Amino acid sequence: MAGLVAVLVLLTGCSQSVGGEAERIEPIPPSPSRATTTPPTTTNPAQPPQAGAPVDDVIAWIEAGDPADAAQYNVAFRDGVTTELGDDVAFRTPSSTSQCMTDSQNSDGALACLVDLADPPPRPADAYGEWKGGWVDYDGATVTVGSVHGDPGRFTAGVGPELPYGQVLEFGDYRCRADTVGLFCANYAHQSAVRFSDAGIEPFGCLRPATAPPQVGQMFSC
Structure with missing residues (x-):
């Protein structure tokens, strides 16, 4: 038994040393598939957004709000x-300042708002x-x-x-967020947005000033 123990000790010593020095075991680098990555951090x-902001920034700001229960807004009171x-x-x-409503029967669900403008366009x-x-x-491609x-009309x-x-x-192609500086609404189908406030109507994205049709005060169009 003593001889067997001596042989085991000798074999163990040989496996742990090479030329009298401890064998160095290099760590195995992780494979690319197992490498850990830190996801990019985003801040809301x-x-x-201010006037002239990119529409992506406007949409990001709208999306950063808390979701409202859409089922509560399928009614009107009078x-x-x-x-x-x-x-x-x-x-x-x-x-x-802004009272808004859609009308799927007459305008394909486009958004209309009555805004208490301080300086509305002249008749x-x-x-x-x-x-x-x-x-x-506001139908996404135009604002009048x-x-x-x-x-x-619908506000009856x-x-x-x-x-x-x-x-x-x-709702539909729209998302709207209310703020003390105004109501911001974005249309995802056209990647445009609008701010409604008493100071005026501020367009974002592809919306640009355009020639208004007859009996319309002001127009923006993509």
Whole structure:
């Protein structure tokens, strides 16, 4: 037994040394498939986008808000009467500066807002009927400000629930976020965006000033 132990000790010593020095074992580098990578960090923009900001920045800021429950905005209220809007939505900003609604039956779900503009576009000379300088239509490819409406149109149903500051409402091709400086809405189909506020209508993305059609005060188009 003593002889067997001596042989084992001798074999162990041979495996741990080469030429009297400890054998150095080089670490095996990790394969590329196992190498760890640190994902890029992104920060949500804290401040609302300014005039002239890239549309990607505007959309990123809108998306950074807290999601609103879209099911709560399929109704409108007027004089104590609640109207179910089906697939359409209605909402207003906390300041009530902007009251918005879609109309899938007559405008393919495009967004219209009544905005309390401090300086609305003047009534065109060719306009006849009841002029509404704060009526804004936004279908993604165009924005018109000021138009003729003989009746409240879709707003006959009243106004929608309040969209709190910092919350994002998603519907159709749109996402809208309310803020103290205005209501920001983006259209994903056309990669455009608009800010609605009493100071005016601010376009982003492909929207550029364009010649307004008859009976329209101001227009932006892609």
